[in-house]
Amino acid sequence: MNQKVRVRFAPSPTGPLHIGGVRTALFNYLFAKQHDGVFVLRIEDTDQNRYVEGAEQYIIDALNWCGIPFDEGPGKEGSVGPYRQSERKSLYRQYADALVEKGKAYYAFDTSERLDFHRKDHEAKGKTFIYNWHNRLKLVNSLSLSAEETQQKIDAGKDYVIRFKSPKDETLLLQDTIRGTIRIDTNILDDKVLFKADGMPTYHLANVVDDHLMNISHVIRGEEWLPSLALHQLLYNAFEWNAPEFAHLPLIMKPVGKGKLSKRDGQKMGFPVFPLSWNESLGYREAGYFSETVVNFLALLGWNPGTEQEIFSLTELISNFSLDRVNKSGARFDPDKTKWYNQHYIKEKANDELADLFRPILLEKDISALSFDNAFVERVVSLIKERATFVSDFWQLSHYFFTTPEHYDEKAVRKQWKPDTGSIMNQLVSILKEISDFSSQNLENRVKQWITDNELSFGKVMAPLRLLLVGALQGPHVFDILELIGKEESIKRIEKGIVELG
RNA sequence: GCUCCAUUAGCAUAGUGGCUAGUGCAUCCGACUUUCUAUCGGAAGACAAGGGUUCGAUUCCCUUAUGGAGUACCA
Numbered sequence: 001m002n003q004k005v006r007v008r009f010a011p012s013p014t015g016p017l018h019i020g021g022v023r024t025a026l027f028n029y030l031f032a033k034q035h036d037g038v039f040v041l042r043i044e045d046t047d048q049n050r051y052v053e054g055a056e057q058y059i060i061d062a063l064n065w066c067g068i069p070f071d072e073g074p075g076k077e078g079s080v081g082p083y084r085q086s087e088r089k090s091l092y093r094q095y096a097d098a099l100v101e102k103g104k105a106y107y108a109f110d111t112s113e114r115l116d117f118h119r120k121d122h123e124a125k126g127k128t129f130i131y132n133w134h135n136r137l138k139l140v141n142s143l144s145l146s147a148e149e150t151q152q153k154i155d156a157g158k159d160y161v162i163r164f165k166s167p168k169d170e171t172l173l174l175q176d177t178i179r180g181t182i183r184i185d186t187n188i189l190d191d192k193v194l195f196k197a198d199g200m201p202t203y204h205l206a207n208v209v210d211d212h213l214m215n216i217s218h219v220i221r222g223e224e225w226l227p228s229l230a231l232h233q234l235l236y237n238a239f240e241w242n243a244p245e246f247a248h249l250p251l252i253m254k255p256v257g258k259g260k261l262s263k264r265d266g267q268k269m270g271f272p273v274f275p276l277s278w279n280e281s282l283g284y285r286e287a288g289y290f291s292e293t294v295v296n297f298l299a300l301l302g303w304n305p306g307t308e309q310e311i312f313s314l315t316e317l318i319s320n321f322s323l324d325r326v327n328k329s330g331a332r333f334d335p336d337k338t339k340w341y342n343q344h345y346i347k348e349k350a351n352d353e354l355a356d357l358f359r360p361i362l363l364e365k366d367i368s369a370l371s372f373d374n375a376f377v378e379r380v381v382s383l384i385k386e387r388a389t390f391v392s393d394f395w396q397l398s399h400y401f402f403t404t405p406e407h408y409d410e411k412a413v414r415k416q417w418k419p420d421t422g423s424i425m426n427q428l429v430s431i432l433k434e435i436s437d438f439s440s441q442n443l444e445n446r447v448k449q450w451i452t453d454n455e456l457s458f459g460k461v462m463a464p465l466r467l468l469l470v471g472a473l474q475g476p477h478v479f480d481i482l483e484l485i486g487k488e489e490s491i492k493r494i495e496k497g498i499v500e501l502g
Numbered sequence: 503g504c505u506c507c508a509u510u511a512g513c514a515u516a517g518u519g520g521c522u523a524g525u526g527c528a529u530c531c532g533a534c535u536u537u538c539u540a541u542c543g544g545a546a547g548a549c550a551a552g553g554g555u556u557c558g559a560u561u562c563c564c565u566u567a568u569g570g571a572g573u574a575c576c577a
Contacts, residue, residue, distance in 0.1 A: 012577045047576055112575065119574090128504055128573075161575050179507070188505055188573095196575040203577050227506060227572040248507090251570065255513080258569065300526095304515060308525050327515080329508045330570055337514070337527050343540090387540045397539095412537090462536040473537040 003217050005037025009063075009070065010207065010221075012044040013055035016278035017062045019333075020222065020252045020261060023298045027249060028220050029068040030299070030321040040214060041073030043084040044207070046200045056084075062275040066291050067314055080214045085206050092201035095209050095239070096162045096194050100142075104238040105194060108141035108163045109153055130190045133168040162195035164204075166234065174229050177218075177247040177323045184230040192231055204228060208235045211244055220247045220323070223330075247323050250302045253330045261333050271335040288390035290349070293342040302331040311344060343389045351378040357391045362402065365395055372402065379484060383476040397475070401484060404493055405471025412473045413501060416463040422498050424456065425464060429494050432487065440483040447479070468497035 009025040011017060017025075032039040041063070043056055056074065063069055072078035082088055099105035108131075115131070122129035136143055141163070142150040154160065166189040174182040194205040201209070211219060226248045236243035254265045263281065266273035275294060276283035284294050292313065299317050300310065303326045312320065346354070355377040362377070384397040431450050435443065451461055466478050469490065475481060482490050 010577090014577075044577065050576065108575095115575090123503090126503065130504090130573085159575090163575095182506070184506075190573080193575050198575075200575090202575070207577090222571095223507075224571060224577090229506090250508085253570075260570075300514075306516070308516080310526060327508095331515095332513060334513055334527070340527060347540095384540095387538070389539085393539090416536090457535095459536055464536095466537065470537090474539090475537070476540090478536075 005032060005035035006040060006215050006217050007032045007037060007220055008040040008042050008211065008214065008216050010042040010044050011059055012047070012050070013052060013059065014050040015052050015055055016274045016276070016281065017059045018263075019273050019275065019298070022062060022066060022275050022294070023252065023301055024220065024222055024249060025063055026066065026068055026295060026298050027303070027321070027326070030317050031218065031220060031323065032071075033318045034321055037217070038071045038078075040078070040216070041070035041083060042210060042214070043074060044203065045084055045086045046203060046206050048086075048198075048200070058276065058278060065275060065285055066295055068295070085210065088206075088210070089200065092206055092209055093195065093199075096201065096205060099164070099194070099238055100162060102238065103165070105162050105164050106142045107150060107154070107160045108139065109158055109160045110140050111159075130188070131163070132166055132190045133187070136191060159197040161193045161197055163191040164194050164231065164235065164238075166191055166231070172230050172233060174233055175246065176226070176229070177245055178326050179248065179328055182229070186230070186234075189230055204231055204235065208232055208239070212236075212239070212241050216244050218245045218247065220249065223248045223251050247326070250327050251330045252301055253332045255333050255335055260330070269335060271338070288392050289338065289342050290345045292345045293338065296345075297338045297341045301333065302327050339389050346388055346390070347386050349385070351382045351385070354381045354385060354391060358394050361392065361395055365399070376484070383480055383484070400470045400475065401481070404489070404496070405469075407471060408467055408497070408501065409472035412467050416467055416473070417501050418460070421460070421464045422502055424461060425468065425494055425498050428461065428465065429491055432491055432494075435487070438483055438487045440477070440479040443482050444479040465494070468494050
């Protein structure tokens with residue numbers, strides 16, 4: 001009974017993959033890899049009306065960018081393909097027919113308009129219209145009609161669907177790995193459509209048939225499917241197939257307010273909800289997040305290791321992940337925490353890698369950036385990366401390494417530039433001119449010595465010095481800045497400041 | 503409305519039938535004899551409510567409240 005683990009991620013290509021979808025994919029991937037199993041991507045495109053061009057490629061690109069590629073799927077054919085339901089179209093009808101033959105399903109001829117009418121009518125009376133045992137004989141279907149009438153309608157080319165005949169008076173005990181046992185009374189179930197008038201199966205039929213045909217051992221999907229679990233279990237029973245194990249992941253909720261995370265929340269609060277950009281919607285990748293960040297915060301959304309560890313690489317996740325540590329309740333999405341993760345990962349990145357990412361920004365800002373060699377850019381990056389959350393913060397944090405400050409922060413000037421500051425800076429210039437070893441450490445020793453010898457205060461020297469070098473009271477260690485921009489430029493900046501500030 | 507699921511601080515969570523309920527993010531304060539959105543240190547802050555069961559419940563059961571999902575010839 002030790003079946004090979006095969007899981008699937010089965011999105012429908014109706015648009016860009018939402019971050020919640022990526023989380024579902026990630027958990028499937030982790031589970032598969034942990035058990036040396038196979039991660040299948042299946043495209044559920046049974047609804048032709050909602051098909052969106054490019055969505056499938058987007059899904060594939062997103063999974064690849066996150067570093068969680070599928071093992072089998074479109075373009076990576078295994079033995080149970082094809083992996084797009086539209087390409088498996090011819091396969092489903094026979095299964096629907098088999099259920100009709102077994103008396104587990106039936107033909108229904110009711111028009112959508114008629115059903116809509118019933119629903120509205122019931123709603124107006126404060127009731128819910130359920131197409132099932134209690135009214136199916138009053139509707140137009142092969143159970144209420146004679147065999148001849150049914151055949152007549154079919155021959156006449158009337159539109160019909162195939163509905164599942166859900167049983168009466170049964171209590172179902174469903175198993176969910178995350179939630180345990182769930183009791184369902186079958187009387188409240190409706191006779192779901194399995195096969196549509198357009199010749200396509202509905203999600204429910206296609207899903208169960210494909211999971212069976214693809215030997216899926218574990219179905220890990222979003223909580224929005226929990227209400228369908230009864231139907232799916234009933235279908236497996238009707239086909240006399242073994243059902244896979246089910247695990248329903250908690251939903252991802254909006255950062256504030258109620259409801260699940262939506263595209264609008266991202267726009268309103270300024271954070272991405274998609275892994276990659278899609279038209280006007282910004283993606284995590286384009287917003288400057290690393291894939292490590294996305295994987296890490298997604299993993300902790302609805303799951304935790306039971307320890308205090310919060311930083312996980314993909315490989316660590318594979319060995320630590322487990323379905324029984326997945327939470328039952330919805331996980332609120334926290335954009336601040338995602339930034340915290342990126343801040344962590346930016347510090348871990350190698351300086352040369354960050355320098356490569358920074359170069360295009362430098363080019364955009366100033367052509368002369370070209371003249372700075374890699375070693376210099378890497379050195380700058382090493383000094384500022386711990387204060388950055390994104391590579392896009394780098395310029396703001398380091399522009400003074402590349403260009404002479406044009407203005408001085410007014411508030412800082414008012415606070416730090418005293419009448420005697422000019423003359424102190426003048427003295428400092430003459431001290432700096434005498435120093436030939438312009439290393440940070442040596443500069444610090446010499447300047448501090450000079451300050452003590454002359455009984456000056458550190459504040460009176462260091463703050464104005466920083467102001468003249470940087471243009472504001474920010475940045476890393478002053479002596480590191482001096483060393484990096486060099487003797488000539490340092491002195492130039494101080495002299496320029498003395499002239500401008502008096 | 504009905505069905506199912508959930509409920510530990512602002513947020514994410516750990517944990518236990520019985521010591522001061524642990525951690526991270528955010529917040530506030532301090533330190534780093536100069537800056538900081540960095541780092542370090544510290545502070546404040548929670549078991550939804552009411553009933554049971556029990557010597558004892560945040561932990562088990564019930565009710566209520568709140569939140570979520572589903573209720574389509576969409577997935």
